[in-house]
Amino acid sequence: MLPHLDAAYNLARWLMGNEHDARDCVQDAYLRAFQAFERFRGGDGKPWLLTIVRNVCYSKLRKARTAGPADAFDETQHGAIDEPSERAERLRREADVALLHQTMAELPEAMREIIVLHDLERLSYKEIATVVGIPLGTVMSRLARARLRLQQEMLNRHSREENP
Amino acid sequence: MNCDETRRLLAAHLDGELDVVRDADVVAHLNGCPACADAALAHAARRGLIQDKLTRHVAPADLRASVAASVRAAARPSGRPWLRQLVSQALPIAAGLVLAGGLGYQLGSRATRREARLDDFVSSYVRAATTGHVMDVVSTDQHTVKPWFIGKLEFSPMVRDLAAEGFPLTGGRLDRVDGRATAVLVYHRRKHVIDLYVRPAGGGARPMVAVRDGFNVVGWIQAGQECVAVSDLAAPELAEFARLWQAQP
Numbered sequence: 001m002l003p004h005l006d007a008a009y010n011l012a013r014w015l016m017g018n019e020h021d022a023r024d025c026v027q028d029a030y031l032r033a034f035q036a037f038e039r040f041r042g043g044d045g046k047p048w049l050l051t052i053v054r055n056v057c058y059s060k061l062r063k064a065r066t067a068g069p070a071d072a073f074d075e076t077q078h079g080a081i082d083e084p085s086e087r088a089e090r091l092r093r094e095a096d097v098a099l100l101h102q103t104m105a106e107l108p109e110a111m112r113e114i115i116v117l118h119d120l121e122r123l124s125y126k127e128i129a130t131v132v133g134i135p136l137g138t139v140m141s142r143l144a145r146a147r148l149r150l151q152q153e154m155l156n157r158h159s160r161e162e163n164p
Numbered sequence: 165m166n167c168d169e170t171r172r173l174l175a176a177h178l179d180g181e182l183d184v185v186r187d188a189d190v191v192a193h194l195n196g197c198p199a200c201a202d203a204a205l206a207h208a209a210r211r212g213l214i215q216d217k218l219t220r221h222v223a224p225a226d227l228r229a230s231v232a233a234s235v236r237a238a239a240r241p242s243g244r245p246w247l248r249q250l251v252s253q254a255l256p257i258a259a260g261l262v263l264a265g266g267l268g269y270q271l272g273s274r275a276t277r278r279e280a281r282l283d284d285f286v287s288s289y290v291r292a293a294t295t296g297h298v299m300d301v302v303s304t305d306q307h308t309v310k311p312w313f314i315g316k317l318e319f320s321p322m323v324r325d326l327a328a329e330g331f332p333l334t335g336g337r338l339d340r341v342d343g344r345a346t347a348v349l350v351y352h353r354r355k356h357v358i359d360l361y362v363r364p365a366g367g368g369a370r371p372m373v374a375v376r377d378g379f380n381v382v383g384w385i386q387a388g389q390e391c392v393a394v395s396d397l398a399a400p401e402l403a404e405f406a407r408l409w410q411a412q413p
Binding site for chain 1: 210217227231235
């Protein structure tokens with residue numbers, strides 16, 4: 001009986017970018033969850049488990065990046081982005097799913113994870129604040145920017161493909 | 165509430181994460197500010213695209229077996245009997261708690277979301293009635309109302325006239341209900357107005373019968389579209405409307 005396995009795998013898959021590493025991380029996370037169970041104070045198991053999955057993924061990613069330290073995510077750098085215009089509407093109609101996935105895979109991790117946690121795993125802002133370890137206000141602004149950035153990057157790629 | 169503050173809260177508003185007071189402030193601002201209303205629509209579109217189209221990866225079938233095996237292996241007799249005991253007792257309890265917690269979470273959040281959606285339909289009905297902005301297109305002809313939605317929505321709503329049954333179609337409008345563009349068909353019954361909300365059935369769509377703030381709500385799913393009727397009409401009459409609507413070819 002393994003609750004939340006799909007949620008765990010989904011998060012790991014989006015963070016690691018491939019099935020092989022995602023499987024390793026999930027395996028590792030369940031073992032840790034099992035060992036750390038004494039520290040589980042009750043409540044909802046899903047955010048608790050996803051916190052562990054997330055930690056396992058990031059420590060594996062850090063190890064892989066021997067070239068240099070991972071950049072801290074700077075909220076201000078990802079601030080103002082102009083609102084996309086009517087092109088956005090057209091793009092939405094076309095709903096280029098492949099482009100969406102490609103763009104999502106290249107978003108900064110901090111943005112990718114917040115989209116996965118909220119829009120796919122449907123965690124509340126409060127739960128995300130606990131899992132990621134950031135204030136509630138930051139969850140709100142980061143999620144809004146992440147969605148905007150994802151769409152913006154899709155539009156950029158879209159116009160590059162149209163006018164090479 | 166000013167534009168900056170509203171923009172900052174748009175995502176939280178659409179995600180249903182604001183407390184009622186701030187949410188009402190946002191809604192009030194959106195009703196009076198076309199620029200912010202546009203921004204809200206744009207954010208709703210982004211959010212919808214992501215939530216509808218982005219893949220939620222599902223664990224490969226064999227992963228479940230291999231994770232289960234490694235957890236069992238960890239629980240196997242070791243040199244430390246106290247650990248073995250802890251593990252053998254903790255495993256079922258841990259799994260049970262995590263599962264129970266998860267179920268509670270899903271039930272809880274589902275119920276909350278359902279309530280919030282219900283509120284959204286009713287507040288759209290009330291907003292239309294109080295602002296007098298009930299119809300964008302006024303016509304008793306379904307062949308005028310249906311084409312009016314084309315180009316304004318990404319789906320073609322079902323449109324039916326029930327004039328012969330005593331519920332004449334009088335027009336339609338567009339509205340946003342819990343962040344999604346929705347076709348609203350307006351019917352009359354004596355002095356009462358029935359708003360019928362029609363849109364593609366999303367994840368949370370389900371049949372419902374409810375009373376909220378004195379208004380009756382009946383919802384059903386038909387041909388892949390979610391239909392929600394809201395009215396000040398008495399419950400049996402609204403149920404009759406719903407029944408006739410569904411029965412029409």
